[in-house]
Amino acid sequence: MLQQILRDLYIDPELLAELNEEQKQVLFYKMREEQVRRWEAGEQGRQEGAVSLKRTRRFQQSNRKHVQWLQGADGEVWVWLMGEGPGDKTYEQISEELLAERARQQAQKEAEELWKQKEAEITKKFRDAMAKEKARIVAEKWRTEAEDRRAAKLMEEELKRREDEERQRGEAQIRKQEEFRAQELYRSLKEAHQCSKYSEKEDHEWKEQLRRSKAADEERSHKARQARDEYRRHSLRAIRKGKVADLSSLFQAAGLNVEQDTKLPNCCTIPSLNVETSVSRAWEWPPRPPSREAIIQWFKEEQIPRRAGLERNSHAVAPWFHGIITRQEAEELLMDKPEGTFLVRVSDKIWGYALSYRHPNGFKHFLVDVSGGFYSFLGVDPNRHATLTDLVDFHKEETITSSGGELLLEPCRQTETPPDYRWLFE
Numbered sequence: 001m002l003q004q005i006l007r008d009l010y011i012d013p014e015l016l017a018e019l020n021e022e023q024k025q026v027l028f029y030k031m032r033e034e035q036v037r038r039w040e041a042g043e044q045g046r047q048e049g050a051v052s053l054k055r056t057r058r059f060q061q062s063n064r065k066h067v068q069w070l071q072g073a074d075g076e077v078w079v080w081l082m083g084e085g086p087g088d089k090t091y092e093q094i095s096e097e098l099l100a101e102r103a104r105q106q107a108q109k110e111a112e113e114l115w116k117q118k119e120a121e122i123t124k125k126f127r128d129a130m131a132k133e134k135a136r137i138v139a140e141k142w143r144t145e146a147e148d149r150r151a152a153k154l155m156e157e158e159l160k161r162r163e164d165e166e167r168q169r170g171e172a173q174i175r176k177q178e179e180f181r182a183q184e185l186y187r188s189l190k191e192a193h194q195c196s197k198y199s200e201k202e203d204h205e206w207k208e209q210l211r212r213s214k215a216a217d218e219e220r221s222h223k224a225r226q227a228r229d230e231y232r233r234h235s236l237r238a239i240r241k242g243k244v245a246d247l248s249s250l251f252q253a254a255g256l257n258v259e260q261d262t263k264l265p266n267c268c269t270i271p272s273l274n275v276e277t278s279v280s281r282a283w284e285w286p287p288r289p290p291s292r293e294a295i296i297q298w299f300k301e302e303q304i305p306r307r308a309g310l311e312r313n314s315h316a317v318a319p320w321f322h323g324i325i326t327r328q329e330a331e332e333l334l335m336d337k338p339e340g341t342f343l344v345r346v347s348d349k350i351w352g353y354a355l356s357y358r359h360p361n362g363f364k365h366f367l368v369d370v371s372g373g374f375y376s377f378l379g380v381d382p383n384r385h386a387t388l389t390d391l392v393d394f395h396k397e398e399t400i401t402s403s404g405g406e407l408l409l410e411p412c413r414q415t416e417t418p419p420d421y422r423w424l425f426e
Helices: 002-008 013-017 021-048 051-061 091-140 145-195 200-241 275-280 292-306 327-334 388-397
Strands: 262-264 268-270 341-346 352-359 362-369
Touching: 002 021, 021 200, 091 145, 327 341, 327 352, 327 362
Parallel strands: none
Antiparallel strands: 262 268, 341 352, 352 362
């Protein structure tokens, strides 16, 4: 599985979701290392002078996407710069227009407020005058009712005319103040723009965005360094201990003959199979398990001959081995267990296994890749082991990750009768 990911430089999103953040960083580091290796190999070939034409032909025959630059009349790559094209406004013109519009809007807003105040004053002034005049006319008690009505009407029309004239003069005055204020605001905004390109608020937002960007870059760099250190630590640790697996000695340490039928506990049996033929057979399975039945078939044909799930020096099923159970079921089994308790279950995501671990802050799940004839953690541990039991025993003494400190201390045993792995050995 890891070789396929590094060959294609692609990982399925559902499979990626099964990995935790540290596993993702290590896997991305390996993919980046493969990219650098391919680039260096390409550079060496180009120096020899014969690879360039082959790579061009291979690229033209492939279905990969590529970028084709648009060319101008001069045959060069067409480039357009804002402000330099036909009909484009310059930056200074755009800035001048924006400043003028902002000044006009501000002056208009202030003029509306002044006009509301002025209108209220005019209305109050003439309303009070009309009330006083009516009171005076009533007090004088004009002789006839007709004269009173006519005089009142004339006075009211006169006051109405004077009010309209006053309104017109007020509107003219406000318009002049609006124009003067717009020019004044435009000059002040232009001076402020020339002194500082950004306002205090914009400068604060820019600094905050820069701080967050730097923090994110530092976090990514820290995780990348941690992934590289973790990768080197596992490699050096395995070299010192001499526990890197070799397929040629797959079952030499076991000292068992698996070609004969052997009774297992809980009514499970191992069929008679040839180990060397099963291990060396060509990979014929699809990229991902299509069904539960396909996983059972794969386990019987590929994994039973390799003693997957069995103890090292006996034919008994290991206490930590479980069948095709989900992540949720594994977490329910580990829920009340102490820190360091673990189990190995057959995965339904890849042709391999998943190791579920009880952590102080919850649970961790590590995918075990079995492609290539070895057992290794996908995206975490570069060490390859000949058997699944070798992988488990190795991490009883050595942590899976240095940051997490995961040591396999106590197996999570079967709680069902018959056990959940019965379908694998029937």
